[in-house]
Amino acid sequence: MEGIVKRFPGVLANAGIDFSLSWGEVHGLLGENGAGKTVLMSILYGLYQPDQGRIFVRGKETRIRSPHVAIQLGIGMVHQHFMLVPRLTVLENMAVGWEPRLGPLLDRRAMREKIEALVEEYGLEVDPDAKVEELSVGEQQRVEILKALYRGAEVLILDEPTAVLVEQEVEALFSTIRTLKEQGKAVVFITHKLHEALEICDRITVLRKGKNVGTLSASEATEEGLAEMMVGREVVFTVSPEPVKSEGRVLLSVEDLSARDDRGVPVVRGVSLQVYDHEILGIAGVQGNGQKELVEAIAGLRRPTSGRVKVGEHDVTGRSPHTLASRGLVHIPEDRHLRGLILTFSVEENAVLGRHREPRFALGPWAQRRSAIRAHAQELVRRFSVSVPGLSAPARTLSGGNQQRLILARELSRAPQVVLAVQPTRGLDVGGMEFVWEQFLKARKEGAGILLVSMDLDEVMMLADRIAVMYQGEIVAVLRRGEATKRELGLLMLRGKGAVD
Amino acid sequence: MGILSLNLFISALRLATPIALVALGETYSERAGVINVGVEGMALAGALSCAIVAYFTGSPALALIAAIGIGASLGALHAVWSVYLRADHVVSGAAVNLLVTGFALFLTRVIWGWRGTSPSAPTMNAWILVGVGVFLIALSQVYIFRTPWGLRLRVVGEHPRAADTAGINVYRTRLFYTVLNGALCGLAGAFLFNNLGRFTDGMVGGRGFIGIAAMVVGNYRPLPALLAAYLFGFVDALQMRLQEYIPSQFSLMLPYILTVIVLAGFLGRAQVPKALGKPYIKEQG
Ligand SMILES: Nc1ncnc2c1ncn2[C@@H]1O[C@H](COP(=O)(O)OP(=O)(O)OP(=O)(O)O)[C@@H](O)[C@H]1O
Ligand SMILES: [Mg+2]
Numbered sequence: 001m002e003g004i005v006k007r008f009p010g011v012l013a014n015a016g017i018d019f020s021l022s023w024g025e026v027h028g029l030l031g032e033n034g035a036g037k038t039v040l041m042s043i044l045y046g047l048y049q050p051d052q053g054r055i056f057v058r059g060k061e062t063r064i065r066s067p068h069v070a071i072q073l074g075i076g077m078v079h080q081h082f083m084l085v086p087r088l089t090v091l092e093n094m095a096v097g098w099e100p101r102l103g104p105l106l107d108r109r110a111m112r113e114k115i116e117a118l119v120e121e122y123g124l125e126v127d128p129d130a131k132v133e134e135l136s137v138g139e140q141q142r143v144e145i146l147k148a149l150y151r152g153a154e155v156l157i158l159d160e161p162t163a164v165l166v167e168q169e170v171e172a173l174f175s176t177i178r179t180l181k182e183q184g185k186a187v188v189f190i191t192h193k194l195h196e197a198l199e200i201c202d203r204i205t206v207l208r209k210g211k212n213v214g215t216l217s218a219s220e221a222t223e224e225g226l227a228e229m230m231v232g233r234e235v236v237f238t239v240s241p242e243p244v245k246s247e248g249r250v251l252l253s254v255e256d257l258s259a260r261d262d263r264g265v266p267v268v269r270g271v272s273l274q275v276y277d278h279e280i281l282g283i284a285g286v287q288g289n290g291q292k293e294l295v296e297a298i299a300g301l302r303r304p305t306s307g308r309v310k311v312g313e314h315d316v317t318g319r320s321p322h323t324l325a326s327r328g329l330v331h332i333p334e335d336r337h338l339r340g341l342i343l344t345f346s347v348e349e350n351a352v353l354g355r356h357r358e359p360r361f362a363l364g365p366w367a368q369r370r371s372a373i374r375a376h377a378q379e380l381v382r383r384f385s386v387s388v389p390g391l392s393a394p395a396r397t398l399s400g401g402n403q404q405r406l407i408l409a410r411e412l413s414r415a416p417q418v419v420l421a422v423q424p425t426r427g428l429d430v431g432g433m434e435f436v437w438e439q440f441l442k443a444r445k446e447g448a449g450i451l452l453v454s455m456d457l458d459e460v461m462m463l464a465d466r467i468a469v470m471y472q473g474e475i476v477a478v479l480r481r482g483e484a485t486k487r488e489l490g491l492l493m494l495r496g497k498g499a500v501d
Numbered sequence: 502m503g504i505l506s507l508n509l510f511i512s513a514l515r516l517a518t519p520i521a522l523v524a525l526g527e528t529y530s531e532r533a534g535v536i537n538v539g540v541e542g543m544a545l546a547g548a549l550s551c552a553i554v555a556y557f558t559g560s561p562a563l564a565l566i567a568a569i570g571i572g573a574s575l576g577a578l579h580a581v582w583s584v585y586l587r588a589d590h591v592v593s594g595a596a597v598n599l600l601v602t603g604f605a606l607f608l609t610r611v612i613w614g615w616r617g618t619s620p621s622a623p624t625m626n627a628w629i630l631v632g633v634g635v636f637l638i639a640l641s642q643v644y645i646f647r648t649p650w651g652l653r654l655r656v657v658g659e660h661p662r663a664a665d666t667a668g669i670n671v672y673r674t675r676l677f678y679t680v681l682n683g684a685l686c687g688l689a690g691a692f693l694f695n696n697l698g699r700f701t702d703g704m705v706g707g708r709g710f711i712g713i714a715a716m717v718v719g720n721y722r723p724l725p726a727l728l729a730a731y732l733f734g735f736v737d738a739l740q741m742r743l744q745e746y747i748p749s750q751f752s753l754m755l756p757y758i759l760t761v762i763v764l765a766g767f768l769g770r771a772q773v774p775k776a777l778g779k780p781y782i783k784e785q786g
Contacts, residue, residue, distance in 0.1 A: 068668035083663040085656055087772065096656050097667025099649035106649050 004053035006039055008397065010389035013039040015210035016053070021155065026177055026187045028197035028218070031207035032230055032429040033401020034387045037190050038080075040207070041157045044188075045077040046070040068097075076148025077157040080164075080400060080427075081337070082140050086133035090126055091115060094147045118146050122176050136288065138169040145176065156180060157188040160400070162196055163427050166287055166455055174200050192401075192429050194223040206230055231431045238462055239437045244445055246278045250312075251449035252298070252329070252418045257307030259290075259297040266305065268294045269473040275418060275449035280440065282464025283453045286493050290473040291453045292334060295422050298451075299331040300324050301339070311418060325354060328417030332407060332424050334453075340407040343396040347388050348377035350395045351410055384409035385435070400427045405435075412439055419443060419450040425459060437463060457486055457493075471496035509738050515696065517727075517734025518631045519544065519689035519705075523712025524719065524726040525638055526685030530576075532645065532721060533678040534658040534776045536590035539579050539597030540686050541709035545702070546601045547572045547690020549608065552619045552700035556612075561625035561695065568691035569684045575601070576683020580676040587780040605702045617702035624695040630688070637685075641723040654678065658774035661781040671781045707757065714760045718767045721774070733759065 006014040013036045021027050029037050042048050044055065046064040055062055057073050064070050070077075084093050091111050100110040115128045124142040132140060141161060148156055158177075162170050177187055177200055191197055197204055198218055205215040206229040213229050252275040259268040267290040275281045285291050296302035298309050300321045309317045311327040321331065333339035341350050352361050352373050361373050377391050386405040389397055398406065404427060411419070421440070425433045440450055440463060454460050460467055467484070469477045469492040476496045479489075523540045530537045537543075547568035555564035575597055582593035609617050645651040654674065656664045661671045686709065693704050711733050719726025736759050740752040 066668075067666035071666070071668070083660065083666060085659040085663060085775075087659060087775075088652075088655065092652055092655075093663075095649075096652050096664070097669060099652065101649060105643075105647050106652060 001040070001044065002054045002056070004040060004043060004055075005051045006036075006043060006048060007051055008389060010393065012210050014043070014050070014053075017207065017210070017212045019205060019212065020215075021186045021188060023154075023186055024181055024184045025202045026181055026189055026200055028201035028204035029188055029190045029207065030192070030194070030197060030204060030226060030230055032209075033405070033427075033432055034399040035207040035230070035429075036210040037207055038159055038399065041077060041159060041188060041190065044070070045075060045157060071151050071153070074152055074154035075157070076151060076153030076155065078141065078144040078148060078159065078161060080159050082144050084132045084140055084143060087131065089129050089131055090135075090143050091128040093132055093143060094128075094150050098151055114150065115146065118149055122146070122149065122179055123172070124176060137164040138166070141165070141173075153185075155186045155188070157190075159190045160192065160427060161189070162191055162193060170196070192427065192433075194226050194430070197226070198223065208232060227430050230429065239434065239441060241280070241441050241444070241463060241465075244278045246276045249277045250274045250310075251277055252451065253308075253310045254298060255308045255310075257294070257297055257309065258305045259293045259302055260305060261290075261293050267473050268297060268304075270307070271470075271473070271475055273468055273475060273478075275451050277447050277449055278444055279466070280444055280450040280452055280464045282460035282467045283451065283470055284457060284460045284467055284489055284493055285455075285470035287455055289470050289493075291470055292422070294470070295331070295334075295420055295451075295453055299329070299333075299420055301331075322354070325414070330411040330414055330416040330419055332411050332419065332421040334422035334426075336403050336407055341395045341403055344394050346392045346394055347381070347386075347398070347406065348373050348391045350406060351377035351380050353410065355410075355414070380406070380409040380413055383413075384439075401429055401432050404428055405432065408436060408439065412443060415446075416443070416448055419448055420453075421450060422453045423455065424452070425454075425456070457489060461486060461489070469493055509742065510735070512741075513731060513735035513738040515627065515631060515734070516737045517731040518627075518634045519692050519708050520712045520715055520733050521638060521727045521730035522634050522685050522689035522692065523709050524715040524730050525634075525641055525723055526682035526689075527713050527716045528641070528645075528719070528721050528723055528726060529654070529678040529685075530675075530682035531716070531777055532654050532658045532774055533675045534661065534774055534779065534781070535580065535583060535675050535679045535682075536594065536778045537576075537579055537679060537682050538591055538594035538710075538713070539575065540594075540682070540712060541705050541707070542598035542601035543572045543575045543683050543686035544690040544693065544709050545605060545705045546575055547687030548694040548704055549601075549605050549619075549690070549700055550687075551691045551694040552622055553608070553612065555624065555694070556619060556622040559623050561623055564622075564694075565625070565688075565691050568687040568694070570687070572687020572690065573680045573684040576680040576686070577676070579683070580679035584672055584675045584679065584780070590778045602702070605700075609700070609702070619700035621699040622694075624698050627692060627696045630692040630695060634688070634692070635727070638723045638727045645723065655774075658776055661776050665781075665783065675781075711756065711760050714764050717771045718763055720767075720771050729763075732763075 001019040004014045004017045017040055031037050043050050046067045046069050055064060094115060095111050100107040112128050119125060124146055126139060126142050161173060180187055189201060198221060201218045203215055203217050204221055206213050206226060208230060254271060254273050257268060257271045258266060261267045271294055283291055293302060297304045300319050303318055308315060311329050314327055316324055316327060337343060356362060361369050363369060374391060381388055384405050386402050386409060395403060425436050444450060452464060465481055467479050468475045477492055527537060527540060550571040551564040551568040554567040555561055579593055579597055582588045583590045606617055609615055609619060613619055653669050657669060657671055657674045665671055694700055697704060715729040715733060716726050718729035733756055737756045740755040743752040
């Protein structure tokens with residue numbers, strides 16, 4: 001790709017980028033949120049047309065008019081938000097558009113055999129007849145990769161594939177990537193985790209503000225060097241919380257809480273915990289051990305089957321998120337598209353979402369104070385450095401990381417007593433992570449209690465004053481900072497109570 | 502033997518046919534993501550054009566073709582409005598209904614000088630159309646769930662962007678199935694005309710909407726929708742017999758009351774296609 005330029009109203013997403021990919025290489029693509037990684041790769045995949053620039057595929061200049069053309073050229077892309085139909089089976093999702101036929105019918109048998117051959121070849125275990133909606137995120141990603149390979153991908157673009165995976169799954173993905181590489185295929189690997197890029201990539205390209213600031217071979221790169229290239233300044237990878245003294249007030253108390261998941265299986269079983277003032281309580285656990293449902297039950301998004309939730313003195317069990325917010329509890333949800341933002345609404349509308357009824361922003365139930373809303377949005381965008389095309393641009397047009405910043409800005413600006421945060425740094429660049437951590441520590445210093453759910457053990461260990469380990473719906477251990485090593489925590493997460501004896 | 506005779510079950514099948522045809526058509530278009538509430542109008546237009554062509558040419562076969570053709574054209578009109586011009590699907594469908602109702606009054610008046618009715622005209626045996634309907638429904642069950650085209654249809658209504666990346670033309674697919682829906686509504690209208698032997702402007706009488714209800718009850722699957730349509734047809738046949746015993750004003754309400762009750766039970770459970778009623782906008786730039 002040569003001199004790729006792409007403008008959107010108000011932003012120059014790609015400002016003349018050169019990018020090359022050779023056969024048999026894994027090429028890392030790094031850069032801050034909004035640097036233009038996704039846009040550049042979407043151009044290669046035919047989703048967007050570049051305003052300027054040329055693309056050469058196998059040495060020949062090519063116009064990639066649509067993803068369908070890209071696929072025919074052997075280019076496949078796995079998006080961060082999957083292109084799968086939840087209600088259809090794995091087989092149907094993979095077949096569509098390239099169906100093997102038996103007379104006028106879809107030849108399911110032949111398709112199943114093809115899938116099994118691919119599964120065998122790349123070690124990507126999936127059940128062809130399972131419905132996609134029943135699969136975990138990691139499994140869905142495997143389906144997406146298989147789908148691309150089934151369609152003949154020789155070049156595979158993976159947009160932040162590891163953001164949704166747990167450690168073991170990352171290992172499995174890496175071994176698939178290595179297989180692809182051995183076959184002489186090319187992989188573009190977008191990530192915010194520098195150590196991953198160093199581990200798996202041959203070359204690494206860093207983008208900043210729509211420009212290529214350098215391509216270097218992974219062997220000569222270091223985490224510090226890459227981070228500096230990305231952000232343009234030195235970045236810290238760790239923050240050290242200064243000791244603050246808790247007054248011993250319980251801000252959030254959960255008593256014997258139980259809840260079921262969407263299928264009605266009890267997945268939270270009698271959880272009790274307290275969050276004190278000036279404290280971060282981390283919840284560690286492998287994904288799918290009830291953390292999601294626990295947080296939803298606390299946040300008023302899921303009806304608990306038993307137990308109580310109190311914010312301060314007030315019993316708020318089963319009350320609406322709006323009531324909870326008025327008691328000082330804010331929620332930074334895991335799924336930013338489903339719960340965090342309304343993608344088709346503008347940045348300013350999203351900035352006051354949930355607060356739009358406050359007298360500051362509304363004149364009675366019928367009218368909005370547009371200028372107050374705008375001023376507030378302006379302020380948030382500035383203070384939390386969210387980069388946006390404009391305040392009236394739909395939230396959909398923000399890069400993933402900036403969507404997350406907007407949510408954080410909205411929630412933390414309410415001076416909350418209690419913060420419920422789930423995976424708050426997922427998809428954020430190194431600068432963004434540093435920023436979120438600082439914001440949390442600031443809220444803690446000001447007296448807030450934070451319940452932090454994260455699959456990133458390093459993050460939990462660094463920030464949390466106490467760590468509760470959740471395993472199969474129960475809290476199996478609560479440890480103070482420094483009481484356990486990473487290995488011990490990992491074992492508790494994987495095996496529960498019986499792990500440390 | 503009273504009310505429940507074999508005859509009752511047979512006439513139920515006849516009464517179910519137009520409902521089932523509409524349900525089938527709507528299944529296709531909604532699976533592709535297009536809501537079509539214009540089915541009433543499309544069926545009425547089918548019945549009217551059938552009557553006109555039969556009256557002037559004396560050929561029931563030509564009349565049938567005309568009915569299907571008019572239905573398909575109205576389907577195309579609705580598709581252009583809703584798919585290409587991105588009008589609200591319900592508004593566009595309602596416009597079709599209004600348009601046809603007005604035209605029916607106008608044309609009957611101009612042609613026969615009567616307000617809203619035609620004299621009797623040559624017909625074909627309506628049982629042929631019952632057979633055609635049942636055959637099409639069985640065929641569609643296989644088509645939707647077993648063929649590559651059926652798979653593409655389902656993906657277009659659930660996740661148009663995924664369909665697009667797989668090289669499927671979302672717009673054209675939606676146009677095609679909306680036209681097909683119109684054609685099937687026209688066929689339903691043709692049945693109504695051949696069943697009665699002439700045209701009256703109230704002859705569709707909500708059967709289009711009941712067809713949509715049958716589709717919901719059948720959960721967007723042709724054969725279950727046929728069963729649902731049969732249930733509605735059965736109640737319709739039953740109420741006709743009941744008119745001997747209770748005032749017709751009451752018995753006539755029965756099919757509609759049943760629709761409301763059954764819909765209330767099924768509406769929440771049906772697996773509505775994810776992209777239903779949403780315009781597809783290609784990623785621009
Ligand atoms: N469809 C669109 N319309 C308008 N602006 C867009 C659109 N898509 C992306 N942008 C803008 O282009 C810029 C680059 O976005 P891009 O998604 O490529 O960032 P990214 O490097 O992938 O960031 P992240 O790490 O947060 O995913 C951002 O400022 C974004 O707001
Ligand atoms: Mg991105």
